[in-house]
Amino acid sequence: xxxxxxxxxxxxxxxxxxxxxxxxxxxxxxxxxxxxxxxxxxxxxxxxxxxxxxxxxxxxxxxxxxxxxxxxxxxxxxxxxxxxxxxxxxxxxxxxxxxxxxxxxxxxxxxxxxxxxxxxxxxxxxxxxxxxxxxxxxxxxxxxxxxxxxxxxxxxxxxxxxxxxxxxxxxxxxxxxxxxxxxxxxxxxxxxxxxx
Amino acid sequence: xxxxxxxxxxxxxxxxxxxxxxxxxxxxxxxxxxxxxxxxxxxxxxxxxxxxxxxxxxxxxxxxxxxxxxxxxxxxxxxxxxxxxxxxxxxxxxxxxxxxxxxxxxxxxxxxxxxxxxxxxxxxxxxxxxxxxxxxxxxxxxxxxxxxxxxxxxxxxxxxxxxxxxxxxxxxxxxxxxxxxxxxxxxxxxxxxxxxxxxxxxxxxxxxx
Numbered sequence: 001x002x003x004x005x006x007x008x009x010x011x012x013x014x015x016x017x018x019x020x021x022x023x024x025x026x027x028x029x030x031x032x033x034x035x036x037x038x039x040x041x042x043x044x045x046x047x048x049x050x051x052x053x054x055x056x057x058x059x060x061x062x063x064x065x066x067x068x069x070x071x072x073x074x075x076x077x078x079x080x081x082x083x084x085x086x087x088x089x090x091x092x093x094x095x096x097x098x099x100x101x102x103x104x105x106x107x108x109x110x111x112x113x114x115x116x117x118x119x120x121x122x123x124x125x126x127x128x129x130x131x132x133x134x135x136x137x138x139x140x141x142x143x144x145x146x147x148x149x150x151x152x153x154x155x156x157x158x159x160x161x162x163x164x165x166x167x168x169x170x171x172x173x174x175x176x177x178x179x180x181x182x183x184x185x186x187x188x189x190x191x192x193x194x195x196x
Numbered sequence: 197x198x199x200x201x202x203x204x205x206x207x208x209x210x211x212x213x214x215x216x217x218x219x220x221x222x223x224x225x226x227x228x229x230x231x232x233x234x235x236x237x238x239x240x241x242x243x244x245x246x247x248x249x250x251x252x253x254x255x256x257x258x259x260x261x262x263x264x265x266x267x268x269x270x271x272x273x274x275x276x277x278x279x280x281x282x283x284x285x286x287x288x289x290x291x292x293x294x295x296x297x298x299x300x301x302x303x304x305x306x307x308x309x310x311x312x313x314x315x316x317x318x319x320x321x322x323x324x325x326x327x328x329x330x331x332x333x334x335x336x337x338x339x340x341x342x343x344x345x346x347x348x349x350x351x352x353x354x355x356x357x358x359x360x361x362x363x364x365x366x367x368x369x370x371x372x373x374x375x376x377x378x379x380x381x382x383x384x385x386x387x388x389x390x391x392x393x394x395x396x397x398x399x400x401x402x403x404x405x
Contacts, residue, residue, distance in 0.1 A: 011294030013267045017225035019291035020274050021232060023283050029240055030232060038234045039227040043220045084234070088352060090374075105204030105338055107249055108265060117230075121214045123265040129206040132340065136388050141211050152391040156204065158336050159372040159396035160355040188214075 041083075042117060050081045051114035051164055052185035056178045058091075059169045069093055072164060076114055085162055086113035092155065092192075093166045099150050100165045101139065101192030103131045104157040111162035115187055122191065132156060142193050165192040197303070197332055198339055200257035205340040205383070226266040233273050243276045246362035250334035251275045254299035275299040302363070303332040310359060310400045318373060322348050323405035326375070326397065334362035337401045341393075344381050345405045349394065350374040357398055370399040 010016070024030045054076055058065040068075035072089035076082060089111050092100035104110070108123040121127055131138045135152045139145070146152060155163050167189040173181060188194035221227045236242045243251075251272035252260075260268060275298040277283045288296040310329065318324055325345045329337060336358050354369040361367055376394045379387035 008295050010297050011289070011292040013264075013270060014223060014225045015292045015294065016274070016288070016296050017229050017270050019288050019293075019296065020270065020277070020283075021228055022291055023287055024232065024277070027282070029242075029282070030235055031239075034235060034239065035228065035231045038231040042230060042234075043227060084238075088355075090350070090352070103204075105340075106201050106336065107252070117220055118265075119215070119218050120265070121212050124212060125203055125206075125261060126209040127212045129203040129209045130212070132204045132393050133207075133383055133386065134388055135391050138212060142214065148390060150390070152388075153376075154391065154393045155374075156338065156393060156395045158338060159352070159398060161352050161372065161374065161396050 042112070046083070046112045047116045048114075048187035048190065049182070050076075050079070050116075051111075051187070051190045052182040053178070054079055054081065054114055054164065055166060055185045055190065056182035058166055059173075059181055060178050065166075068166070076164075081113040083113045085109065086111050088161050089114065089164055090161050091164050091166050092153070094168050094192075094195075096168070097150060098153060099146055099192065099195075100153050100155060100163075101131065101135060102155045102157060102163045102165060103128060105129070105132055106158060109157040109162065110191075111164050114164050115190060119187065139193060142188075144194055165190050167196050170196045197253060197334065198330065199253045200255075200260045201253040202339050204338045221266075223266075225270075229266050229270045229273070233269055236273055236276070242280060242282065243273075244361055246334060246356070246358040247276060247364075248272055249358070250302070250362040251279075251299050253334065254302065256297070256300060259297055271297060271299060304363065310357075317399060318348050318351070318402065318404075320348055320351060324348060324373070324375060324402040325405040326395075327401055327403050329401065331359060333359065335359050335401075337397065338395060340382055341375075341377060341395050341397075344377055346375040346377040346381070346395070348373045349376050352396065355398070357400060359398075359400075372396050372398050373402065375402070 058068050068091050072091040076089050105128045108118050110118040132154050135154050189196050252268045255271055278285050326341050328343050352372045354371050357368050374394050375397050376392050379391045
């Protein structure tokens with residue numbers, strides 16, 4: 001029996017993943033069509049472009065914005081965005097005085113239906129360890145300098161709430177339609193490590 | 197457990213590196229592994245989400261930090277399938293053609309002593325303190341906020357208590373609270389000015405301040 005500290009290198013992760021899949025498939029525990037369907041859904045249906053549409057709608061429709069801030073889960077579902085890791089969505093509104101940023105220090109939870117699967121930087125030990133303790137420094141390193149009179153709220157996703165940051169609408173976008181507005185909303189802005 | 201996964205506030209890490217135009221998956225096996233995880237939890241119900249999280253937390257710390265997110269996922273779910281008697285490590289290693297590291301076993305510490313209340317005890321604006329709980333098993337209280345005092349800003353709906361669910365205990369549901377802590381309360385003289393941290397905490401983790 002070999003433990004993880006052994007000097008023998010582990011088999012490549014791709015080979016270990018194949019071994020696990022083959023062993024489970026042989027026991028008829030992994031229906032192949034379902035495997036493909038789940039992977040397709042996670043990769044192509046759950047995307048940050050969904051959240052961008054939510055944000056653009058909130059910027060252009062005051063009653064939707066009010067519904068979104070009151071009940072994020074229902075307002076996202078209104079546009080068709082719901083599902084795993086989106087069971088209880090709370091929307092965090094950025095203002096001139098307040099900036100919100102989201103992290104999951106213990107694993108890597110995010111609101112999949114509106115943000116998609118989390119990017120590597122969000123899952124990195126660097127981000128998870130540092131942003132709760134030195135948010136301004138981390139944001140500065142990531143290219144976001146916040147004025148000293150802006151309060152930073154860091155939200156640690158430790159339970160079942162999933163957060164979506166509602167960024168400030170850039171001033172130079174007056175008169176833009178929803179589609180054009182959605183095209184400038186990034187995942188990074190909806191996690192809170194960027195401003196638009 | 198006070199494990200390697202509980203990274204919040206740990207010093208010594210470098211800059212956060214952002215990959216431009218990052219693909220959802222970097223390698224094909226990653227999408228297969230997340231699909232196996234989803235099937236394991238939701239379709240064949242071989243394990244629940246809390247057991248899954250705990251299996252990753254039980255990885256050897258050296259392996260945990262050196263593995264990617266999807267390698268951690270692979271290691272956690274393989275560990276659970278072995279622990280539940282569906283597969284054996286020997287079979288996995290034979291099929292993989294090499295060593296297949298798994299997580300360390302559960303150190304069981306029944307969470308029954310952590311008492312929950314029937315209805316939401318706390319309200320928005322109320323001051324609470326995070327209990328100094330140190331279970332050897334799964335918990336979702338980050339170390340950095342234990343013993344600290346904060347204010348409740350939101351009461352979320354009731355959710356299954358993970359400390360129980362991760363260890364096969366009967367499911368129980370309690371409210372979770374968004375609790376806001378000042379940076380000075382959490383980080384003392386290292387606190388950055390003008391920032392707060394909000395932690396989402398099950399009722400059993402809290403006491404009146």
